Amino acid sequence: MTENTIKVLLSDERKEKPQDDSLQFGKVFTDHMFVMDYMEGKGWHNPQIIPYQPITLDPACMVFHYGQTVFEGMKAYRTKDNRIVLFRPEKNFERLNQSNDRMCIPQFDEELALEGLKRLIEIEKDWVPSAPGTSLYIRPFIIATEPFLGVSASDRYKFMIILSPVGAYYKGGINPVKITVENQYVRSVKGGTGTAKTGGNYSASLKAQELAAKNGSSQVLWLDALEKKYVEEVGAMNIFFKINGEVITPMLNGSILPGVTRNSIIELLKHWNIPVSERRISIEEVFEASEKGQLEEVFGTGTAAVISPVGGLVWGDKEIVVNGNQTGELSLKLYNTLTGIQNGDIEDPFNWVQEVGMHTYA
Known part of the structure; x- marks a missing residue:
């Protein structure tokens, strides 16, 4: 009680x-x-x-x-x-x-x-x-x-x-970052604590983050722990890929944190009638889409950074540049819209914002 x-x-x-x-x-x-x-x-x-x-x-x-x-x-x-x-x-x-x-x-x-x-x-x-x-x-x-x-x-x-x-979480603001695909360490497995926001998840990620920083990357992109094949999430963010007009984010599979910003982005995209899907996506699919010229944008989402465009992906000895290392049109629109709703600058059609009533305290 x-x-x-x-x-x-x-x-x-x-x-x-x-x-x-x-x-x-x-x-x-x-x-x-x-x-x-x-x-x-x-x-x-x-x-x-x-x-x-x-x-x-x-x-x-x-x-x-x-x-x-x-x-x-x-x-x-x-x-x-x-x-x-x-x-x-x-x-x-x-x-x-x-x-x-x-x-x-x-x-x-x-x-x-x-x-x-x-x-x-x-x-x-x-x-x-x-x-x-x-x-x-x-x-x-x-x-x-x-x-x-x-x-x-x-x-x-x-x-x-x-x-x-x-x-701003990133001093560079809404500018693209480079992230490294992690092949050695694992973040979580289905049935583990990946869906919980608990301290151990973050301390366990520090080693991979440290190595990525030495490689000039801002974040780590985690793959699934069993096959090291399917994309899961970035160290402090969920991840989205815009491929050939469709926005794809890994589905919640029991090891991915269900981000509030992630959910908000999905709802925004549906509101705009932009194709969006939650499904398994392999790192091979991402790099193949880049080779075919179909990988249009990549961005992370989270409370701290809101939207973090990804300008480069490093996977072993492979490295790709996304959208010429420039912030994508959709990434910027999502950032401006979500922050606009949060700051009360634009209409909130979803009733996401709650006002804090002001009372006097001595």
Whole structure:
């Protein structure tokens, strides 16, 4: 059972806010945070907004030893008429509970979490930047806090939401990146944790990412773990290919993260009557399409970067250039439309945007 009264304890001191033109990604955090605890027999309880602060944990806490943790990423935006809006936040909390199910973490009340987030943003409204391309990044996460060294699910957890004003994820902005197809390491298999947004998935990808960076690539393109044949996703993004007029993205197969931005892009393409399919696509098919002159665009999608055009693909000793290493017409249209909806600049025909109501907090 969840207590649904959110207590608010405001900080006596406020940090100096960075200028919009100096924002980096995930380096600076706001004055307050949302926290909620779980204990077996009591359920989720004590939801509160408190001053941003360190947390004290026992060295035996299970999150340190067995990685029982999940997280999400979303953003709040300031519109030109000074409203603050969220983009499909209910989908992120829904996915967080899906991750909880896979990681044996108790389900939380999604409506309560959304209420807590909105109240937190109301308090931190002055932290939402207004310059183009900026936003307030939102990081909800849950960690196992039981001090126990046995391999089992924890009986205690802490749910937290922290906020960070951010600039563009990629300093180069909406410019093509080069990615390396990974042949040695694997990311996930069907039945594994690839569909959950859990910390271990990302730490396991760091070695391949490090090697790709040495090759001059910004990201890794993962293939399926069994045959090393079918495209799955990029390190921090889902992936799309425009081949001979059709947009293709790997289908959700039990090892691919169901991206909220991915889903939004698919809905946009269908709205525009552009052929789009979710199916298996091999890396051979991608390179053959390039040889035939049919590979028109490649782009990644995710909350942080929104759309990231791919200008080059490296696969072993093969390398191809996509669309002359230029941002494709469709990639740019998708980016402008989605960010336009998120920023309130253009019509939202899907009712994706939720406005954060503004109340006064001392």
